[in-house]
Amino acid sequence: MDHQDKTSDRKGWTRREFIYCSLAGAVLGLSVYQAYRRFFPGGLSWPFSRAEPAATFIVRAPRYQMNLASLILRGLKELGITPQEIRGKRILLKPNLVETRIGAEHINTHPLVVRAAVEAFLHLGAARVLVAEGIGHRRDSLLVLEESGLAEVLFEDRIPFVDLNYDTVYTVANTHRATRMATLTFPDILKQVDWIVSLAKMKTHHWAGVTLSMKNLFGVMPGSYYGWPKNVLHAVGIDGSILDINAALKPQLAIVDGILGMEGDGPIMGTPKSAGVLVMGRNLPALDATCARIMGINPHRLGYLAGAAPRLGPIREASIRQLGETIAAVSTPFALIEAIPAHRGIRL
Amino acid sequence: MQDQLAAVYLETIRTRVLNQRGGFVGQAGGGYRPDATAWAVVALQALAQGAGFLQAARASLADQQQADGRVTLSPQHPDTFWPTPLAIFAWHQAPEYRQAQARASHFLLATTGVHWQRGSEVTPFEHDPALKGWPWIANTHSWVEPTALAVMALQITGYGEHERVKEGVRLLLDRQLPGGGWNYGNTKVFGQELLPFPESTGMALNALRGVVSQGQVRKSLDFLQARLQEVRTPLALSWGLMGLASWGEEPAGALGWIGECLEKQKRFGPYDTASLSLLLVASRARQGLESVFRN
Numbered sequence: 001m002d003h004q005d006k007t008s009d010r011k012g013w014t015r016r017e018f019i020y021c022s023l024a025g026a027v028l029g030l031s032v033y034q035a036y037r038r039f040f041p042g043g044l045s046w047p048f049s050r051a052e053p054a055a056t057f058i059v060r061a062p063r064y065q066m067n068l069a070s071l072i073l074r075g076l077k078e079l080g081i082t083p084q085e086i087r088g089k090r091i092l093l094k095p096n097l098v099e100t101r102i103g104a105e106h107i108n109t110h111p112l113v114v115r116a117a118v119e120a121f122l123h124l125g126a127a128r129v130l131v132a133e134g135i136g137h138r139r140d141s142l143l144v145l146e147e148s149g150l151a152e153v154l155f156e157d158r159i160p161f162v163d164l165n166y167d168t169v170y171t172v173a174n175t176h177r178a179t180r181m182a183t184l185t186f187p188d189i190l191k192q193v194d195w196i197v198s199l200a201k202m203k204t205h206h207w208a209g210v211t212l213s214m215k216n217l218f219g220v221m222p223g224s225y226y227g228w229p230k231n232v233l234h235a236v237g238i239d240g241s242i243l244d245i246n247a248a249l250k251p252q253l254a255i256v257d258g259i260l261g262m263e264g265d266g267p268i269m270g271t272p273k274s275a276g277v278l279v280m281g282r283n284l285p286a287l288d289a290t291c292a293r294i295m296g297i298n299p300h301r302l303g304y305l306a307g308a309a310p311r312l313g314p315i316r317e318a319s320i321r322q323l324g325e326t327i328a329a330v331s332t333p334f335a336l337i338e339a340i341p342a343h344r345g346i347r348l
Numbered sequence: 349m350q351d352q353l354a355a356v357y358l359e360t361i362r363t364r365v366l367n368q369r370g371g372f373v374g375q376a377g378g379g380y381r382p383d384a385t386a387w388a389v390v391a392l393q394a395l396a397q398g399a400g401f402l403q404a405a406r407a408s409l410a411d412q413q414q415a416d417g418r419v420t421l422s423p424q425h426p427d428t429f430w431p432t433p434l435a436i437f438a439w440h441q442a443p444e445y446r447q448a449q450a451r452a453s454h455f456l457l458a459t460t461g462v463h464w465q466r467g468s469e470v471t472p473f474e475h476d477p478a479l480k481g482w483p484w485i486a487n488t489h490s491w492v493e494p495t496a497l498a499v500m501a502l503q504i505t506g507y508g509e510h511e512r513v514k515e516g517v518r519l520l521l522d523r524q525l526p527g528g529g530w531n532y533g534n535t536k537v538f539g540q541e542l543l544p545f546p547e548s549t550g551m552a553l554n555a556l557r558g559v560v561s562q563g564q565v566r567k568s569l570d571f572l573q574a575r576l577q578e579v580r581t582p583l584a585l586s587w588g589l590m591g592l593a594s595w596g597e598e599p600a601g602a603l604g605w606i607g608e609c610l611e612k613q614k615r616f617g618p619y620d621t622a623s624l625s626l627l628l629v630a631s632r633a634r635q636g637l638e639s640v641f642r643n
Contacts, residue, residue, distance in 0.1 A: 099543060101543065137531065137532050137545075138532075138545060138547075139493070139547055139583055140545070140546075140547050140581050140582075140583035140584040142581040142582070142583075142612075142616055143546075143579060143581040143583070143584045145616075146580075146581060151615065151616070155615050163620075166374055166375065166381075166620060167378075168378060168379045171424065171425075185425070206472070206537065206538055223484075224383075224421055224428065225421065225425060225428055225485070226485065227430075227483065227484030227485045227488055227491070228484060228491065228493070228532050229532055231483065231484055231485055231488035231489060231491070232427075232485055232487075232488055234488075235462070235487060235488050235489075265537075265538055265540055268542070268543070269537070269538075269540040269542065337538070339538060339539075340472075340538055341472075
């Protein structure tokens with residue numbers, strides 16, 4: 001078949017036809033958009049459409065002993081996450097587990113937040129929900145599970161747990177290259193799920209300024225290949241590692257447990273700080289920027305967030321659609337320590 | 349109790365063996381792991397059982413060894429050389445692997461973490477970063493557990509007086525928490541003393557056995573004595589018990605604690621091969637890990 005035959009094939013379009021149709025489509029599209037903005041100025045909500053990716057939902061949650069699953073379900077709905085989107089999906093929840101001190105609820109993602117997230121996803125029809133973590137400091141993951149109270153919840157609700165420090169692995173090229181790491185090695189379970197949900201804790205951090213949904217994903221990197229506590233990532237740079245991991249994994253959602261967070265010398269030795277909120281979002285840089293503002297911290301002064309925008313997501317307040325409570329309504333400045341370099345100059 | 353534990357262990361370990369390749373999987377249904385294989389060899393040797401598995405398991409570790417002597421998690425990840433001391437343990441009672449063991453020892457003697465001299469500037473941490481030990485992964489700092497494992501491996505292969513081992517001992521003492529015990533390897537950060545872990549403490553105490561005075565580790569022994577009363581998970585319990593045993597201390601009811609720990613599989617599911625093997629070794633190591641290599 002010669003060139004003339006191909007251009008006249010009625011299964012395809014000529015360049016001129018393509019330009020005409022594109023112009024007509026643009027005019028039609030503009031008319032539809034104008035009508036949409038006129039009749040639905042706030043945008044359509046679930047179950048009709050998906051909200052814009054940079055929306056962030058804030059809900060008050062003053063204590064753990066309340067119906068947290070209903071709050072999470074409300075947040076999922078506000079974020080445009082439909083039952084159709086979740087039905088049949090395999091969901092991996094990645095909590096923040098670090099160390100334990102008996103009775104300390106401000107170090108790790110609270111077990112009742114994990115339980116609520118499991119219930120919410122199962123309610124929307126998820127085929128399977130599992131919890132996975134590669135604990136950063138401790139090699140005895142079971143002891144951390146037990147002493148954090150999460151083991152009890154997992155056992156009672158029959159929720160499977162995967163120790164990411166010891167899973168079999170796959171390796172991919174590090175295309176983002178915020179660090180010098182040429183490759184990234186991930187646990188196989190990440191390939192076997194449809195959604196990765198970062199279930200983080202709202203804390204200050206003495207190396208990164210804060211630890212929220214993006215830093216929480218350090219925990220998916222297997223200790224067997226990165227050391228304890230994730231030595232390779234510290235060696236090549238924490239901020240860049242956060243960006244490389246998030247760019248490679250593209251997690252679908254994050255929920256930050258700010259019901260009881262940590263201020264001061266986080267992520268372990270700080271003091272409890274109640275922000276009384278759950279914060280949720282599909283776009284993790286936007287979500288972390290919102291959490292930082294709630295904590296009284298300027299997200300533009302946090303190295304990893306400044307590096308995330310705009311390629312991985314927006315962090316400007318004007319670029320993030322706030323759903324639920326406003327930042328001002330729940331603002332709870334977290335104490336910073338002047339002697340910690342990562343805390344200097346980040347106050348909002 | 350010991351016989352019962354041995355029977356349960358042998359029954360389980362048979363389901364974790366890789367018959368074609370030799371060696372053991374890490375988790376039931378998982379893939380080959382050199383660390384799991386090494387600990388299974390040490391456990392089977394301590395039981396004087398499983399002769400049929402031992403040869404193939406040791407051979408699988410030799411297959412995993414690279415030209416410079418390191419034993420890594422996989423050939424694709426040469427930086428992950430932390431299983432090298434474990435392979436030395438696994439080969440220790442098999443004369444046919446003397447050469448492989450010597451190459452592994454030489455690799456350890458020639459390898460260190462990233463270290464630097466502390467300058468005049470104020471640093472956020474308090475340990476001496478110049479003291480050389482061993483890292484988990486190449487090109488990173490040295491930490492407590494890989495250093496303790498390397499020190500133990502070199503001690504049993506006759507390098508106890510080597511300067512690298514002596515420096516490793518100094519590193520471990522330097523990383524001991526002021527209040528007793530060890531964690532992954534930081535003592536104080538930004539002026540706050542961090543928390544000790546039973547598993548790290550147990551490993552360090554095994555490495556320091558016979559080379560420092562009891563007074564130098566008394567607080568750490570006291571920490572373990574108190575902490576183990578409430579610990580019933582395999583890694584922390586087994587290393588904690590071996591840490592105490594290496595200094596001649598055995599809490600009353602220790603074997604019962606191992607039984608309680610095994611019972612917890614009803615909650616956690618089957619333990620991974622390394623953890624299960626370590627529990628078995630802890631039940632036999634009446635004077636610490638080193639004592640199981642004397643038989």
